Amino acid sequence: MAGKRYRLSTVKPRLQEAPKRLQTASAAKAHKRDPAGRLMYGRRWQKERKSFLQQHPLCVDCQRDGRVTAATIVDHVKAHKGNEALFWDRSNWAPLCASHHSAKTVRTDGGFGLPAKS
Numbered sequence: 493m494a495g496k497r498y499r500l501s502t503v504k505p506r507l508q509e510a511p512k513r514l515q516t517a518s519a520a521k522a523h524k525r526d527p528a529g530r531l532m533y534g535r536r537w538q539k540e541r542k543s544f545l546q547q548h549p550l551c552v553d554c555q556r557d558g559r560v561t562a563a564t565i566v567d568h569v570k571a572h573k574g575n576e577a578l579f580w581d582r583s584n585w586a587p588l589c590a591s592h593h594s595a596k597t598v599r600t601d602g603g604f605g606l607p608a609k610s
């Protein structure tokens with residue numbers, strides 16, 4: 493028997509899945525938990541939000557750390573909890589990047605089933 497045996501190596505190296513970030517899920521949850529506030533996140537908000545970000549294009553929290561990061565989210569500094577006056581008060585708005593916003597959401601809403609800290 494001169495036949496050689498060839499082993500087929502069909503086992504591909506497994507790609508390790510990067511741990512999924514929970515930031516988008518938690519942000520969406522925060523809004524769902526607040527049905528009154530959710531109604532306000534409509535067309536007008538999209539428009540106001542956009543113009544606010546044009547005037548304030550950088551994340552304030554990153555700036556505090558000496559970094560320059562584009563803000564993509566307009567955060568309510570004080571939780572509006574469905575309060576329209578507070579919701580539309582621009583002095584209560586802060587431009588944040590996604591990671592700072594999710595960090596804040598976790599902190600103020602208690603995040604993943606944790607008690608909220610003030």
Ligand SMILES: [Zn+2]
Nearest residue numbers: 551554589592
């Ligand atoms: Zn930031």
